[in-house]
Amino acid sequence: MSHYFTLVDCNNFYVSCERVFNPALCGKPVVVLSNNDGCVIARSNEAKALGIRTGDVYFKIKPFLKSKGVYVYSSNYTLYGDLSQRVMDVLRQFTPDIEVYSIDEAFLKAEYIYGGNRPQCLKAIGARVKQWTGIPVSLGAAPTKTLAKVANEFVKKDPCYQGVLEIGPDSDIDSFLKELPVENIWGVGRRYAQLLRSNGINNALALKNTSDDWVQKKMTVTGLKTVWELRGRSCIALEDVPSSKKSIVSSRAFGKEVTSLAELKEAVANYTDTAVRRLRSQRSLASFIAVFVSTNRYKDSAQYSNCLSASLPEPSAYTPEFIKRALSLLESMYRRGYSYKKAGVYLMDIVSDSQQQRSFFKSDNERIKNKALMRVVDRLNRHWGDGAVGLACRGVDRKWRMRQAMKSQRFTTCWDELMVVK
DNA sequence: TCTGGGGTCCTAGGACCC
DNA sequence: TCTGGGGTCCTAGGACCC
Numbered sequence: 001m002s003h004y005f006t007l008v009d010c011n012n013f014y015v016s017c018e019r020v021f022n023p024a025l026c027g028k029p030v031v032v033l034s035n036n037d038g039c040v041i042a043r044s045n046e047a048k049a050l051g052i053r054t055g056d057v058y059f060k061i062k063p064f065l066k067s068k069g070v071y072v073y074s075s076n077y078t079l080y081g082d083l084s085q086r087v088m089d090v091l092r093q094f095t096p097d098i099e100v101y102s103i104d105e106a107f108l109k110a111e112y113i114y115g116g117n118r119p120q121c122l123k124a125i126g127a128r129v130k131q132w133t134g135i136p137v138s139l140g141a142a143p144t145k146t147l148a149k150v151a152n153e154f155v156k157k158d159p160c161y162q163g164v165l166e167i168g169p170d171s172d173i174d175s176f177l178k179e180l181p182v183e184n185i186w187g188v189g190r191r192y193a194q195l196l197r198s199n200g201i202n203n204a205l206a207l208k209n210t211s212d213d214w215v216q217k218k219m220t221v222t223g224l225k226t227v228w229e230l231r232g233r234s235c236i237a238l239e240d241v242p243s244s245k246k247s248i249v250s251s252r253a254f255g256k257e258v259t260s261l262a263e264l265k266e267a268v269a270n271y272t273d274t275a276v277r278r279l280r281s282q283r284s285l286a287s288f289i290a291v292f293v294s295t296n297r298y299k300d301s302a303q304y305s306n307c308l309s310a311s312l313p314e315p316s317a318y319t320p321e322f323i324k325r326a327l328s329l330l331e332s333m334y335r336r337g338y339s340y341k342k343a344g345v346y347l348m349d350i351v352s353d354s355q356q357q358r359s360f361f362k363s364d365n366e367r368i369k370n371k372a373l374m375r376v377v378d379r380l381n382r383h384w385g386d387g388a389v390g391l392a393c394r395g396v397d398r399k400w401r402m403r404q405a406m407k408s409q410r411f412t413t414c415w416d417e418l419m420v421v422k
Numbered sequence: 423t424c425t426g427g428g429g430t431c432c433t434a435g436g437a438c439c440c
Numbered sequence: 441t442c443t444g445g446g447g448t449c450c451t452a453g454g455a456c457c458c
Contacts, residue, residue: 039425055425075426102458189456190424220432222456249428298425344427402426430457439447 013104014042020134074404146229177204187226250275251344266395285315288349296341
């Protein structure tokens with residue numbers, strides 16, 4: 001049986017989210033910034049047309065943005081995450097064979113949904129997502145995931161496709177591949193693109209026609225899979241059950257530089273809390289924690305960075321235990337006299353909480369008590385909003401918190417921030 | 423000219439075993 | 441002493457993705 005993958009990709013997702021709640025932004029140049037308002041991570045088509053690129057540093061292009069009347073937003077992940085879920089829910093109405101690949105992309109499989117007239121069906125999917133969520137999407141369909149990505153590239157580039165393109169057995173795949181620069185292939189990043197170009201391989205068609213041996217030697221089996229997928233042989237399967245994370249990181253750059261141990265402790269306690277909460281939300285336990293800090297590497301001041309780690313006697317998801325460890329690691333690596341710009345926490349050696357290895361030193365009683373406590377805390381925070389309940393060491397002022405000067409409201413997830421109809 | 427935060431997979435090389 | 445062959449585990453680093 002031949003495979004068929006459809007990639008549904010939200011157009012300029014973060015910008016589209018902002019536009020859902022502020023339609024006046026439609027047709028205007030809009031950008032969304034990364035955490036801490038550091039750089040541009042999403043642009044509307046109008047902003048792209050002005051030459052603004054992903055990664056442009058905000059403070060450097062601020063005057064330019066102002067002169068062009070560009071609307072600027074801090075990122076609002078609560079809003080984007082919620083709209084993402086709504087988009088995925090709509091897609092699930094069409095098929096259970098769906099892989100949510102990222103916040104703004106999903107692969108669909110299920111040949112059967114595409115009945116007789118496939119392009120019509122794809123169009124219907126796009127139309128329903130747009131109608132029910134306000135988010136415009138592009139659909140690319142093909143026999144492999146990599147080719148579905150290719151199709152999507154063309155859809156987004158050329159309005160003549162009206163949001164839908166299928167490149168399949170009957171269409172001339174090669175004519176598309178020939179037009180696709182090597183760096184736009186899924187799985188080919190900056191490094192491999194350089195390597196390929198220096199070997200005269202400039203477009204996807206040329207890569208498709210490169211020998212397996214060469215590709216495997218230079219780009220490992222991952223590269224080989226990409227090439228096979230370009231040839232129409234499906235190597236990357238649909239992962240319809242989300243796998244649980246094998247590592248969890250929580251880190252942020254600070255809104256201002258931090259010098260005192262007390263403030264660093266607050267920050268690290270917060271990041272640990274976030275990380276362990278994510279750990280619990282996927283029903284896992286971790287037995288390894290690492291803490292890192294660093295100064296601002298873009299500044300010409302004294303530099304210091306360090307990372308220390310510790311193993312726990314047994315896998316756990318009990319926040320106070322992790323915070324205690326994290327803070328003691330932090331104390332050992334803290335050096336006075338530096339301006340810290342960033343800190344973070346890693347959790348690793350993650351296992352499912354159903355396969356817990358027990359150590360001798362903790363009673364079952366204590367384990368059960370801790371677990372119950374965490375369950376209550378999670379429930380309260382879910383119900384009353386983040387931060388409703390937490391450890392005091394997480395701090396109250398949080399002066400170190402990131403800059404988000406231009407954030408829109410959490411229209412869909414926070415009672416206090418609902419849209420007001422006048 | 424890598425901005426920010428969060429991930430995965432693969433490979434080479436070292437340690438250590440018999 | 442580094443000579444043979446075979447194997448495993450772990451880690452660091454490099455590549456990629458959004």
